[in-house]
Amino acid sequence: MEPHFLAKLRAIYPAERLITHDAGFISYESDGLTAFREKPIAVVLPESADEVIRTVQNCHENNVPFVARGSGTSLSGGSLPVKNGIVISLNRMNRILRLDPVRRVAVVEPGVINLDVTKAAAPFGLLYAPDPSSQTVCTIGGNVAFNSGGAHCLKYGMTSNHVLGLKIVLPDGTVDHLGSDSLESIQPDYVGMFVGSEGLFGIALEITLRLIPKPEVYRTVMCAYRTLKEAGDAVSRIIASGLLPGALEIMDNLAIQAAEAAVHPGYPLDAAGLLIVELEGEASQVAAEFDRLKPLIEASGPYLVKEASDAYERQQIWKGRKSAFSAVGRLSPDFIVQDGVVPRGRLGEALEEIHRLSELHGIRVANVFHAGDGNLHPLILYDGKQEGALHRAEQLAAEILELCIRYGGSITGEHGVGMEKRAYLPKMYQPNDMESMYQLRREIDPKNISNPGKMLMEGQAPALTVSGLHPLEKAGVMSRE
């Protein structure tokens, strides 16, 4: 079958856009979850929607699984190749097809880089709100597949809150159009159902994104605390006060040390917890909000409060935060990034429990998290060269996920289930809920060829291998959320 199928691909792609040799697979074998690796039988580099559609049709006819891939920044192994399958690499489909400042929408191909949407919208005073830390390299197609978040989800939501329309190819090669340019709809929210389906429902070919006006002003404050709990309590106070910040982030000492060493944002190195609060909006409203924020912060007992005095200082604060994951790579050869969510009122408890588990297992854990959303990002540090270290780290990761479920939260806030957490989805949902997901999967992809083995347990999991930083992280090109 394979030669016959490859001949079909050759009819679609010129030689330079069809990779079938081992050396060419290296950049596609893994993604942001470097602990997994797998070789596909081929990688295709389509340049048009038509080529993707024909490829999917061929896969369907020949029962060949496919994995769509953008820049491969998935932290849950979402774009890991499938054995005996192909990778459809969408980076060359990177055109912004339409940018309509009046309707405030951008229609883009899946390979467009997240930050490029905002760059294109900037001359019109608009921006694309979701801002994953990998936004300089991650693609909109990947953001759509995994419903990516970012530091600024608190006020405006995740990717799915910013996608209005989609042109998709279903796993059998059928093309469908969902949604429109309008914010409203008179149909079920099919767009919302597709976003975050982790590639199991097919591939997005064109994506209509909602753009919003750039806030008039930002006021960004950094507060340093002697204990992590104080930082967590400050978040609870701010949320309970009725203020609605654009972002509320916390980093612990390990993460602060790493970020400071990597990009020198000017973080206080002795802080046990660093809180970043950002207000945004109309100048006079933000000024009034700031007057209310100040006493709240003072009452929360920080030993240092520093407001960004200009755009550069704001950028530095965020640069430190957004580079924190990669920076932790300086502290440890390997690490696992977690993405659990707990109710915001239980943030302090959850952090204490993570600290306890960390000590119990003798494994260092750095914490960087979207505190305003209750979205934790414990970074579990280990050395993959030590025998059993990965296994022990995974054990701790499992206990943290179970803690999130026990607290009534979620196993993932923004990275998706992917390959990494699929064993935990049935712990979060009941058998009936899981069966309903499988029923959807079977109706939409009866041949089980569209990104099989992600989110839902099916197909074979590849063996774990020793990891390390993503090659792009090593080169300083990419950061993780």
Added chain:
Amino acid sequence: MSELTKTECTVSDTVANLQQIIRSSKRIHVAGNSSKSGLHQDADDATLISTHALHGIVSYDPQEFVVTVLSGTRVSELIELLSEQGQYLPFDSLLAKRDATIGGTVASNASGSGRFRFGGIRDFLLGVRFIDGRGNCIRGGGQVVKNAAGFDFPKLMVGSQGKLGLVYELTFKVFPRPETYVTLFSSFQKLEDVISCMNKLATSQMDLEALDVLPIDSGANGYQLAMRIGGIASAIPNRIERLRQLVPVAEVMENHTDTEFWEAAANFEWVHPQDSLYKLAITSQLISQLETELISTNLKRRYSVGGNVAWLAGESLPDICKNVAPAQRYFSRSTSTYQSQPWVAGAFGQAIKRALDPENKFT
């Protein structure tokens, strides 16, 4: 947490009963309090299931800004509960005064003018529990404000009109309610001027809660632009001043008059009791097309959410409107024969329907 802020109720018997009815029925039609009667499809052979008995707040933790309610709960009750804590659902639920239920609000995607600022129902619904066509109880989403685990059933249920399952429990994230609101009005003789002004404001850095266009005397005397701002009281005068620099403000409404104006809008008090009401999902460019066709008719119009929704009310909807955008009939008290256009689900929608309702029970 005090008893007042958190209540619990058990509904397992009611749900088990409904599961049984769904399993034993061939055709099912789900309704709440029928405040949007126009969405009913004629199906004589269908068993009518009302969510009326599914009534109450399951849990509400104001500090968490999350509330879980049963689908038959009246929107007015939920609004009141939240407002006691200074919180709200920012999408301006429709028809609260006509006993709309929260389940019906989700199923018909009934967001109002306030959806302009922070998003619609889809953006605030975190979790659902529903009974599918097999009679199974399914939970989708979660109870925390951020969650990317599993397929997004909550979003799918928004606008599903009871055709993909019977939703019995809903979890929303809620927001702190702005302490003050003010609405500014501006009048324009020409349609192109009001649209251009609306577009200018929608792309500006002014944070508007709502932005609606109202034809005056059916457009014969021009158009009114309604702009609502909300926030901290001390900042409001300056924000009004800023808006005045952008648009010629004719009138300012504050306090009760502001509240009443938007409540009247959300309850369609401008619609004649004998008339039918239709919703069209549009973009601002389509307004001029609609106005060209409708200015000489007695169809009442209101363009809402910065030009993303057209509400049309009258005896019946001229065919021309359907050519502009698909229309959905919300309610009708006359004997209008116009049927809401049935879904024309594509391959994706059809596959979803087959998965959740294989015997096509929900009409």
